[in-house]
Each structure stands twice: as C-alpha cells, then as structure tokens.
Amino acid sequence: MTIITDHLARLAPASRGQGRLVAGSTATGAEISIPYIAARGAADGPTLWVTATVHGDEVNGTLAALDFVRNLDLAAMRGACIVIPAANPLAFDARAKTAPQDGLDIDQQFPGAAGGLTTQRVADRLWREIERAGDCLVSLHTLTAHFEAKPYGVYKLHPDGPVAEDVLLRHLSFYDPSVACLMPTVKAAGELPGNISGAIDYQFQALGKAAFMVELGAGSRIEWPYVEQGSAGLRRTAAEIGMFEDRPAPGGMLRKVLKRRHVTADTGGLFRAACTPGDILQPGSPLGVITDIFGDIVDTVTFAEPVLVIAARRDPVVATGDRIGFVATAWESRTLQSA
Numbered sequence: 001m002t003i004i005t006d007h008l009a010r011l012a013p014a015s016r017g018q019g020r021l022v023a024g025s026t027a028t029g030a031e032i033s034i035p036y037i038a039a040r041g042a043a044d045g046p047t048l049w050v051t052a053t054v055h056g057d058e059v060n061g062t063l064a065a066l067d068f069v070r071n072l073d074l075a076a077m078r079g080a081c082i083v084i085p086a087a088n089p090l091a092f093d094a095r096a097k098t099a100p101q102d103g104l105d106i107d108q109q110f111p112g113a114a115g116g117l118t119t120q121r122v123a124d125r126l127w128r129e130i131e132r133a134g135d136c137l138v139s140l141h142t143l144t145a146h147f148e149a150k151p152y153g154v155y156k157l158h159p160d161g162p163v164a165e166d167v168l169l170r171h172l173s174f175y176d177p178s179v180a181c182l183m184p185t186v187k188a189a190g191e192l193p194g195n196i197s198g199a200i201d202y203q204f205q206a207l208g209k210a211a212f213m214v215e216l217g218a219g220s221r222i223e224w225p226y227v228e229q230g231s232a233g234l235r236r237t238a239a240e241i242g243m244f245e246d247r248p249a250p251g252g253m254l255r256k257v258l259k260r261r262h263v264t265a266d267t268g269g270l271f272r273a274a275c276t277p278g279d280i281l282q283p284g285s286p287l288g289v290i291t292d293i294f295g296d297i298v299d300t301v302t303f304a305e306p307v308l309v310i311a312a313r314r315d316p317v318v319a320t321g322d323r324i325g326f327v328a329t330a331w332e333s334r335t336l337q338s339a
C-alpha cells in the first residue's frame with residue numbers, strides 16, 4: 001500500500017484528508033515534500049488524480065484543483081479524488097518552471113529515478129503513489145507568463161495504449177477549450193525540445209488509463225475565469241468516470257489541432273500582438289509587428305496559409321528566436337456525441 005492509498009483507507013466515508021510525501025531535504029534541513037489532498041466518497045468507485053504545477057509557475061492549475069476538491073459533494077461521490085496542488089514543490093516555491101537545484105523539467109522525467117537528481121527523485125516519489133492507484137489523470141498546466149492564451153487541451157496517444165482518442169476528446173470538451181491539440185510523441189518540428197515520453201500524462205496512459213493535459217491560460221498570475229473553467233471541467237471529468245450520477249454532456253463541437261508550431265522572432269525588438277487567441281488569421285493577416293528599440297517597424301509577422309492562434313506573446317521584449325506566438329496550421333472540427 002502506498003501512503004495515499006493507506007490514508008484513503010483510513011478516512012471515514014465522505015471525508016477528506018491531507019498530507020505530504022517526503023522526497024528528501026534541503027541544505028538547511030527543510031523537508032522536500034509533495035503536499036496531497038485525498039478525498040474519499042461515500043461509496044467505493046474510481047479514483048481520479050489531479051496534478052497541478054509540474055511546472056512550478058503554472059499557478060492557475062493549483063487554484064483550479066483546490067477549488068475543485070474542496071467543493072466536491074463527498075456524500076454524493078463514489079470513489080476517490082487525489083489532488084497534488086504543487087507537484088514540483090521546489091519549483092513552486094521558487095516561482096519558476098523548474099527547480100533551482102537542477103533545472104530539469106520534471107514533466108520530462110517521469111517515472112523518475114530513486115537515486116537520481118533532485119527533480120528525478122521528486123518525480124519518483126510521486127510516481128510510486130500514482131502508478132498503484134487511479135483510473136484517470138488530469139495534468140493541469142498553463143503557458144508561460146509571457147503569453148496570453150485561452151484554456152485548451154493537449155493529449156497524446158500512446159502507441160500501445162488502449163485509450164481511445166474519443167474518450168480523451170470527450171474529457172477535454174468538458175473544459176470548454178479553444179482547441180484540443182494532439183501532441184506528437186515522436187520528435188516534431190515546431191515543438192519545444194524535450195522528452196515527451198517523460199510526461200506524467202504519457203506515463204499514466206502507458207498504464208492503459210485515460211490521461212490528458214489542460215492548459216489554463218498563462219503562468220505566474222491568477223486568471224479567475226480560467227481557474228473556474230478548470231475546476232468546472234474537473235467536476236465533469238469526475239462525473240464522466242462514474243464518480244457522480246450526473247454524467248455530463250460533451251461540449252459539442254471541438255476544434256482538434258493536427259499540426260501546431262511555435263512562431264519565433266526573426267529579429268530582436270518589441271513585439272506587439274495584433275490578434276487574440278482563438279482568431280483565425282488569413283494569409284497576409286498579421287500575428288503582430290516587431291519594432292526596433294526606436295519604434296520603427298522592422299518586421300510584420302504573417303503567414304502564407306491560414307493559422308488558428310492558440311497563444312500570442314504579451315511580453316513585448318524579444319530577442320531573435322524568442323517565441324512570439326503559438327499557432328495551429330492544420331485543424332478539423334469534431335462534433336462529440338452524447339453517450
């Protein structure tokens with residue numbers, strides 16, 4: 001039995017508990033620990049995991065997860081819900097994406113390494129709890145503070161995983177996303193460099209269970225509408241897997257992104273966005289302009305084909321190669337049927 005499953009077993013039906021998973025200590029002797037909240041329903045049933053801030057500055061997810069779990073009607077709930085409000089505690093405390101000890105992206109490290117670097121040990125400590133229990137996992141993220149984006153979904157399809165794409169799209173529709181992005185699991189142009197298979201949702205899917213990511217706006221600040229969108233979506237996911245009676249209707253039409261890419265600045269200067277997330281830009285229509293430090297326009301950023309804007313940069317200061325937008329270049333509309 002793991003610490004959390006043991007804790008759940010000791011909880012009275014329809015009650016909630018909390019605790020910490022210890023993954024080590026700092027130089028001054030403070031615990032490196034991962035806080036958790038475990039909520040037990042009135043009857044047995046499925047287990048939902050919600051992890052927030054594997055990237056430590058993506059705080060809308062933390063608030064959405066807390067609002068969700070603290071407002072559950074446990075007397076009407078079957079099964080259990082486990083929330084990890086700060087899945088990367090050292091990064092969270094540092095208000096940064098990664099922990100200052102090693103700079104590793106923890107969402108590229110799962111299932112972790114018991115004898116590894118600090119971040120790998122934290123991943124291992126959390127994963128040993130997760131892999132033993134759970135039917136569905138939602139990994140909450142945001143973009144970086146530099147961007148503006150509406151909430152959207154990201155999912156991967158594990159090559160050996162039996163989880164159907166429609167199951168994931170149905171879940172994602174509950175979060176009213178601007179788009180749902182199928183993320184390639186092999187290296188693809190236009191994506192950030194990294195080890196996709198080390199993502200917590202990908203590893204969970206490798207166990208044959210549904211898992212996906214929800215991006216709730218931008219990092220390092222509260223965006224209340226997106227926090228509420230996230231907590232409402234989690235409630236529907238819980239109902240969808242059978243924790244509540246009111247099985248939700250899917251969100252209807254969903255824009256599924258087949259190809260996406262970051263747009264990077266070809267020249268340094270000040271970027272001014274000329275669009276809003278969700279806009280479709282026709283060829284020649286600008287994402288924005290870059291001026292030099294004297295205010296003269298030195299570049300107008302346009303596309304040769306229509307693009308759907310997922311996110312646009314709001315921090316104007318850019319160097320050559322900085323990300324100024326995140327766009328879909330191929331997408332399709334999917335209508336989701338009620339089950």
Ligand SMILES: [Zn+2]
Pocket residue numbers: 054055058140141142
């Ligand atoms: Zn993230």
